Amino acid sequence: MVVSSKSYGSSNGALIRIDHLVKNYPLGEVEVHALRGVSVEVRQGEFVAIMGASGSGKSTFMNILGCLDKPTKGTYILEDIDVGKLSRDELAHIRNSKIGFVFQGFNLLSRTSAIENVELPLLYCSMSNKERKERAIAALQKVGLGDRIEHYPNQLSGGQQQRVAIARALVNDPSIVLADEPTGNLDSRTSVEVMGIFQELNNNGITIILVTHEHDIAQFTRRHIVFRDGKIRMDKANPTPRNAPDVLKEMPVIDDEEES
Amino acid sequence: MKTLNILLSAFRALRRNKMRSFLTMLGIIIGVAAVIAMLAIGQGAEYSVKQQIAALGTNVLIVFPGSQQQGGLRAGSGTMTTLTEDDALAIQKECPAVAFVSPGTRSGGQVIAGNLNWATSIEGTGQDYLEIRQWTIEYGEFFSEQDVKAASKVCVVGRTVADNLFPESSPVGQNVRIRNVPFKVLGVLSKKGQNAMGQDQDDIILAPYTTVLRRLSHFPFLRQILVSATSPSNINNAQTQISELLRMRHKIPPYDADDFTIRNQTDLATTATATTEILTILLASIASVSLLVGGIGIMNIMLVSVTERTREIGIRMSVGARGRDILTQFLIEALVLSLLGGMVGIILGVTGSSAISSFAKWPTIITAFSIILSFGFSIAIGIFFGFYPARKAALLNPIDALRYE
Numbered sequence: 132m133v134v135s136s137k138s139y140g141s142s143n144g145a146l147i148r149i150d151h152l153v154k155n156y157p158l159g160e161v162e163v164h165a166l167r168g169v170s171v172e173v174r175q176g177e178f179v180a181i182m183g184a185s186g187s188g189k190s191t192f193m194n195i196l197g198c199l200d201k202p203t204k205g206t207y208i209l210e211d212i213d214v215g216k217l218s219r220d221e222l223a224h225i226r227n228s229k230i231g232f233v234f235q236g237f238n239l240l241s242r243t244s245a246i247e248n249v250e251l252p253l254l255y256c257s258m259s260n261k262e263r264k265e266r267a268i269a270a271l272q273k274v275g276l277g278d279r280i281e282h283y284p285n286q287l288s289g290g291q292q293q294r295v296a297i298a299r300a301l302v303n304d305p306s307i308v309l310a311d312e313p314t315g316n317l318d319s320r321t322s323v324e325v326m327g328i329f330q331e332l333n334n335n336g337i338t339i340i341l342v343t344h345e346h347d348i349a350q351f352t353r354r355h356i357v358f359r360d361g362k363i364r365m366d367k368a369n370p371t372p373r374n375a376p377d378v379l380k381e382m383p384v385i386d387d388e389e390e391s
Numbered sequence: 392m393k394t395l396n397i398l399l400s401a402f403r404a405l406r407r408n409k410m411r412s413f414l415t416m417l418g419i420i421i422g423v424a425a426v427i428a429m430l431a432i433g434q435g436a437e438y439s440v441k442q443q444i445a446a447l448g449t450n451v452l453i454v455f456p457g458s459q460q461q462g463g464l465r466a467g468s469g470t471m472t473t474l475t476e477d478d479a480l481a482i483q484k485e486c487p488a489v490a491f492v493s494p495g496t497r498s499g500g501q502v503i504a505g506n507l508n509w510a511t512s513i514e515g516t517g518q519d520y521l522e523i524r525q526w527t528i529e530y531g532e533f534f535s536e537q538d539v540k541a542a543s544k545v546c547v548v549g550r551t552v553a554d555n556l557f558p559e560s561s562p563v564g565q566n567v568r569i570r571n572v573p574f575k576v577l578g579v580l581s582k583k584g585q586n587a588m589g590q591d592q593d594d595i596i597l598a599p600y601t602t603v604l605r606r607l608s609h610f611p612f613l614r615q616i617l618v619s620a621t622s623p624s625n626i627n628n629a630q631t632q633i634s635e636l637l638r639m640r641h642k643i644p645p646y647d648a649d650d651f652t653i654r655n656q657t658d659l660a661t662t663a664t665a666t667t668e669i670l671t672i673l674l675a676s677i678a679s680v681s682l683l684v685g686g687i688g689i690m691n692i693m694l695v696s697v698t699e700r701t702r703e704i705g706i707r708m709s710v711g712a713r714g715r716d717i718l719t720q721f722l723i724e725a726l727v728l729s730l731l732g733g734m735v736g737i738i739l740g741v742t743g744s745s746a747i748s749s750f751a752k753w754p755t756i757i758t759a760f761s762i763i764l765s766f767g768f769s770i771a772i773g774i775f776f777g778f779y780p781a782r783k784a785a786l787l788n789p790i791d792a793l794r795y796e
Contacts, residue, residue, distance in 0.1 A: 197709070220713045223716075226710065242407055255710065256711070260396075
């Protein structure tokens, strides 16, 4: 593991420190400049929404944050580790131990029970079967699915599937949860429910970065970063986030089971 | 990822596509079963050839006359007229390592008995022939030393000849006419079956060599002298003694080559065994081609599987699976396929071989070697053909894999 020099240290409390990040893709003969120098810091315990039109670079940014992709230029320091200098295997280890992903399409393994899906990240670090099971059950209970641990994805509603995905993201106690359009495939009520879970996790100290293009969803977060043409155009705090339980109370009730 | 967990998830993945997994395994099953059955048949053949050669007697020597040589032209072996009755008698008398001697000549022809006739070969032998060949008379009796000395017109017939000339009655005491010479049948030989080369050894008539020489072939020289040593360990002594005796009797100067050849059954055994070994290798190599085809089947299915499960690979990578975790997972799946196939194939091959034994009356032998060989072969095939698809999966880029539709 490459640990960066102390000058990048967390003395200023930053969990993520990104400096002049550039990402270019070759697309046929032209080069696409997906990111043109992005600098940002995220502190422990923040709840950030990343917004922007498609093609603004926000997905590229998320892939780099999630260690799925490497930047062309610039530095990305995650918890004192210069991620840009790591090998494929070391990146896999970072994804395993420090990052939890939540995707728009849930990305659960089909024909695999909820608990086995949640156990998946723990399979790639050394842990006893008993401890793995306990942690997976605890994570499922945290998202309110303690009674559905043996259900298969096709027996669960969209909201429940996304909650399994969130449990999977949490099971390794990551430093940061990255959610890429987590409500994109959900109806509005279920979206608010999922945002409620994120808010609750954030209140318990978990750092969450969420990509969305819906303003309504962004309103539940505490900080908005807007991308345009590969650059950060706006970065401001949201001092008055909406409270998901309050919003839910005002919404008409739809039977979750019937909808699935 | 722990080995047990990988194994469990490999089984789970294969169970999801039961039919496909079974069909893939079928290639290996058939391949392994074929290798085992072919090896069993080949080794069975080898064994029965060895048995038949042992039945010929491992202490038997055959003396052939040498080849005729005129100028630089050499005729084949056995053409030289050098072996005489006296040579045979001298070997009997003067070589201490020799137990029995039977001078031999051969004739052939149409044999007539009543209104039936049959073409067969007539072997002229001494009275000790059966002793040397470890053959017995089924009923009746063999001709005596007296018959040989007197060149009596008597004979014993092989099982096949008896069946063809005397289908209804016992041949003993009856007459057969060989090229117009009447012979009295003294006995019937016990059934010997085919020899290593597939010839029917019972299609034969044995008569005193003196009678055959004087009444049938009208030729004073012997085609061969069959000799048995006092014991198998004495066979080399017997060979040396015979060789020295014949060189002396034929007045061959030390610088000249023998005008006779002495062959022992060990040479024949070696040749025949080598032949059947080649047969075994040939059969097994043909069978292993099907194993190879089975391996290609595994590779094919694993490639399909990697493509189908690209998203799964992406998900696994996004939660921290390293390239080598993915590699191991797919390699283990291929290995499980080939191992399961190998085990079923071994069971099928073993039962198939014993079925061949009992239905076709063909000896089959299954050795631990052939089981270990085919088992090892199927493991090797699993690794070899599983590696490429597994590596392809391991080298996938996590983002591309996640986005794969």
